[in-house]
Amino acid sequence: MNLFRSGEHVDFWLGGRHPGATIPVRKLSELAFAWWCDRVEPDWRPHTREQNQAILDGVGLTGDFWRLA
Amino acid sequence: MDEQDIRLRNLTYGLFVRLGRAPTAAEVAGELGRSRVEVLEAWRRLHDAHALVLEQGGDSIRMANPFSAVPTAYRVEADGRWWYANCAWDAFGICAALGADGRVECSCPDCGAPVAVEVRDERADQDDLVFHTLVPARRWWDDIVFT
Numbered sequence: 052m053n054l055f056r057s058g059e060h061v062d063f064w065l066g067g068r069h070p071g072a073t074i075p076v077r078k079l080s081e082l083a084f085a086w087w088c089d090r091v092e093p094d095w096r097p098h099t100r101e102q103n104q105a106i107l108d109g110v111g112l113t114g115d116f117w118r119l120a
Numbered sequence: 121m122d123e124q125d126i127r128l129r130n131l132t133y134g135l136f137v138r139l140g141r142a143p144t145a146a147e148v149a150g151e152l153g154r155s156r157v158e159v160l161e162a163w164r165r166l167h168d169a170h171a172l173v174l175e176q177g178g179d180s181i182r183m184a185n186p187f188s189a190v191p192t193a194y195r196v197e198a199d200g201r202w203w204y205a206n207c208a209w210d211a212f213g214i215c216a217a218l219g220a221d222g223r224v225e226c227s228c229p230d231c232g233a234p235v236a237v238e239v240r241d242e243r244a245d246q247d248d249l250v251f252h253t254l255v256p257a258r259r260w261w262d263d264i265v266f267t
Contacts, residue, residue, distance in 0.1 A: 052207035052208050052209045052210075052251070052252075052253045052255075053207070053208055053226075053229045053251070053252055053253075054194075054208040054211075054224075054226055054228070054235055054237075054249055054250075054251055055228050055229060055230060055249065055250050055251075055252060056228045056230070056231065056233060056235065056248070056249060057248060057249070057250060058250050060228055060229075060230035060231060061230070061250060061252045063230045063231075064229050064230035064252075068254075070252070070254075071252060071253045071254040071255060071256070072252070072253055072256075073250050073251065073252045074250065074251050075247060075249075075250055075251075076237060076244045076246060076247065076248075076249040076250060076251060077243060077244050077246075077247055078251075079208065079209060079212060079244070079251040080212045080239060080242065080243055080244040081242075081243075082209070082212075083186075083209055083210075083211075083212030083213040083215070083216050084212070084215075084216040084242045085216075086209075086213065086216070087185075087186050087210075087212075087213030087214075087216040087217045088216045088217065088219070089217075090133065090185070090186065090213070090216075090217040091133050091134065091136075091137050091217045091218065092130075093130055093134060094130070095126075095129070095130050095133070096126065097121055097126070097169070097171065107257070115256070116256045116257065117256075117257050118256075118257055118258055119257050119258055120258055
């Protein structure tokens with residue numbers, strides 16, 4: 052899970068390997084704030100898989116690659 | 121993960137933030153008034169439930185996601201400290217977890233050029249950078265260190 056200067060740099064880095072998923076850094080930031088915002092709260096509760104899937108869906112990360120199960 | 125384990129997990133995370141590093145089992149035991157062995161047993165259950173990640177051997181923390189207990193390629197300045205993140209996603213996650221603006225520093229894995237992103241009001245200040253993940257979501261925990 053890495054940050055690259057551009058999609059072209061991802062392609063060079065992959066070097067022919069099968070790509071995973073690429074998203075803009077601003078989408079990543081949106082996802083991170085939705086996913087991690089409660090992690091150090093003193094009354095944190097475990098997320099269910101359904102809750103986590105809803106976060107991915109909510110920021111538009113849909114499709115088979117982003118399915119948790 | 122029962123209620124006692126969740127409480128211990130939350131105290132472990134709280135100590136991580138307070139200390140700026142992963143707490144030892146002895147430090148968590150001291151806070152809770154429990155034995156070090158009891159803490160290690162609880163950490164193992166939390167590891168199995170993907171609530172944190174232990175080093176091989178199981179007596180210290182490797183990841184309290186999004187925080188890394190070991191140096192990585194992703195450094196984050198947030199809330200007056202520098203932190204290590206496990207990956208690019210976790211780097212922004214540290215700002216999210218702390219509820220703070222911050223700065224993410226790393227290098228492009230392709231060319232090695234330095235990359236720095238400011239995070240303000242939950243937004244990255246750049247739009248040319250991209251994030252790539254090789255591993256599909258359903259396999260993230262097959263090997264979380266590789267992911």
